[in-house]
Amino acid sequence: MAQIDLGFFGGLTVAVLGLGKSGLSAARALSSAGAEVWAWDDNKDSRQRAASEGLPIVDLHDCDWSQPVSLILSPGIPHSFPAPHEVVELARHSGCEIISDIELLARAQRGVRFVGITGTNGKSTTTTLIGHILKQAGRPVAVGGNLGVPALELEALTQDGIYVLEMSSYQLEITRSITFDIAVLMNISPDHLDRHGGFDGYVAAKKLIFHRQARPCTAIVGTDDDTCRKIFEDLSEANEQNIVPISGSSAVKDGVYVAGGILIDNSQGDEEQVLDLRDLPNLPGEHNAQNAAAAYAVAVTLGVSRVQIVEGLKTFGGLEHRQEMVAEIDGVRYVNDSKATNADAAARALACYDLIYWIAGGRAKEGGLDGLESFYPRIAEVFLIGEAETAFASVLEGRFPVKRCGTLAKAVSAAAAAAKAAHTQQGSSPVVLLSPACASFDQFPSFEARGTAFKAAVAELHGSQPANDDGAAGQSVGGDAA
Numbered sequence: 001m002a003q004i005d006l007g008f009f010g011g012l013t014v015a016v017l018g019l020g021k022s023g024l025s026a027a028r029a030l031s032s033a034g035a036e037v038w039a040w041d042d043n044k045d046s047r048q049r050a051a052s053e054g055l056p057i058v059d060l061h062d063c064d065w066s067q068p069v070s071l072i073l074s075p076g077i078p079h080s081f082p083a084p085h086e087v088v089e090l091a092r093h094s095g096c097e098i099i100s101d102i103e104l105l106a107r108a109q110r111g112v113r114f115v116g117i118t119g120t121n122g123k124s125t126t127t128t129l130i131g132h133i134l135k136q137a138g139r140p141v142a143v144g145g146n147l148g149v150p151a152l153e154l155e156a157l158t159q160d161g162i163y164v165l166e167m168s169s170y171q172l173e174i175t176r177s178i179t180f181d182i183a184v185l186m187n188i189s190p191d192h193l194d195r196h197g198g199f200d201g202y203v204a205a206k207k208l209i210f211h212r213q214a215r216p217c218t219a220i221v222g223t224d225d226d227t228c229r230k231i232f233e234d235l236s237e238a239n240e241q242n243i244v245p246i247s248g249s250s251a252v253k254d255g256v257y258v259a260g261g262i263l264i265d266n267s268q269g270d271e272e273q274v275l276d277l278r279d280l281p282n283l284p285g286e287h288n289a290q291n292a293a294a295a296y297a298v299a300v301t302l303g304v305s306r307v308q309i310v311e312g313l314k315t316f317g318g319l320e321h322r323q324e325m326v327a328e329i330d331g332v333r334y335v336n337d338s339k340a341t342n343a344d345a346a347a348r349a350l351a352c353y354d355l356i357y358w359i360a361g362g363r364a365k366e367g368g369l370d371g372l373e374s375f376y377p378r379i380a381e382v383f384l385i386g387e388a389e390t391a392f393a394s395v396l397e398g399r400f401p402v403k404r405c406g407t408l409a410k411a412v413s414a415a416a417a418a419a420k421a422a423h424t425q426q427g428s429s430p431v432v433l434l435s436p437a438c439a440s441f442d443q444f445p446s447f448e449a450r451g452t453a454f455k456a457a458v459a460e461l462h463g464s465q466p467a468n469d470d471g472a473a474g475q476s477v478g479g480d481a482a
Helices: 021-032 044-052 086-094 101-108 123-136 169-173 199-210 226-238 285-301 306-315 343-350 373-378 389-396 408-426 447-462
Strands: 013-017 036-040 070-073 097-099 113-118 141-145 162-166 182-185 218-222 242-247 256-259 262-265 272-276 324-329 332-336 356-361 379-385 402-406 431-434
Touching (some): 021 036, 021 070, 070 086, 113 123, 113 199, 123 141, 123 162, 123 306, 199 226, 262 285, 272 306, 324 447, 332 408, 332 447, 343 356, 343 373, 356 408, 379 408, 389 402, 408 431, 408 447, 431 447
Parallel strands (some): 013 036, 070 097, 113 162, 242 256, 356 431, 379 402
Antiparallel strands (some): 256 262, 262 272
16 A cells, blocks of 8 residues: 655654544654654653654653644644643744644645545544445545544545545644545534634634635535535535535435435436435434435535445445444344434434433533433433433433433443343333433543443343444544544
């Protein structure tokens, strides 16, 4: 596999702050290119791991900031709100540019095509689905960004290649060189507001996906929420790029939408039926209807035939940790939706099942469980974990049985027993659903780790290994990033 060439940094000093998956990848790539790397992480274990690979460790809190030309910043580290990291302030005051590893990819791979996908929810599934369709169609494609393979570990593509990148709001703010050939905005709901100084800042970050687009670039915009609908209207009025609206629930003029489960291409104004999505078990629910509409619109824009797109949709295996069917044991289905790190994401899973034994909790986001009330009739019992346990119990108790379990392992055991009893006594089809509506960081390092722990606990129920342990998309570089 051809490696990303960062030779233009050869002989220059580059600082790297944050030595998680993406930071380590950037430090390695820069070092291999002949740059003088100053690597740092405030976590001692992370520094030791990097040092064991031979990467130079330099305390960026106390160094000569006249030397580095760039600071490569991991997306989880704040550069503005709620307060900039001390190292970011030092770099900024010295005039050192602050950029992401995806910015390095953009500078190295000029001339290829870039597809960027962002949104509060659905971006990981949509990114993975687009990549799958393109690969099935024989296109040279690499998929990564805020999920899967770090940007600088992707294959170096030739000029007919396509990078499909999930972009978090954090990454968009520190990635300057990419003008996406196709930019997709799925939806926006309140999330990570502390990192953006409020909702307006969060929206502004998401809109950066369209930065510098002009024809023949294409903007694909979800119209199922008020915020994105307004962005679509603003882009249409500006009339600078090609614009395709998408919807998972209602007809849109000159766009792609789903109605009654049928994917419809109305981009040429003739409402052609493409596929009945209800026949695709790995794309359940209205939210996946929007994901499918977005993926279809991207693929059509790239010249993929309808036959190839339909085949790609039919063969898509789903996304690990997003409504992932783990097992069915004694009449009970176990679904891993650990990627649901906010209430809006959890709503998308709760809408798909009728008798739910719900495992929720973790580190609560702003708004908590607001907006989930309409799904409560579907819930038989809830099992709470983590920091949000007490707060969530105060909201949910009295609506249906609530058990405070503390840990995920205890919640799985309790939910399994209750769901099995319901199936035995009533002949019902219960679902034990991990859809936490919370970040994972109180008990787990990432939503992936939380989902893996859920699958392991389910496997222990009948002494087997969890299904799909390698996963469809690997681990997210940005953790619970938006």
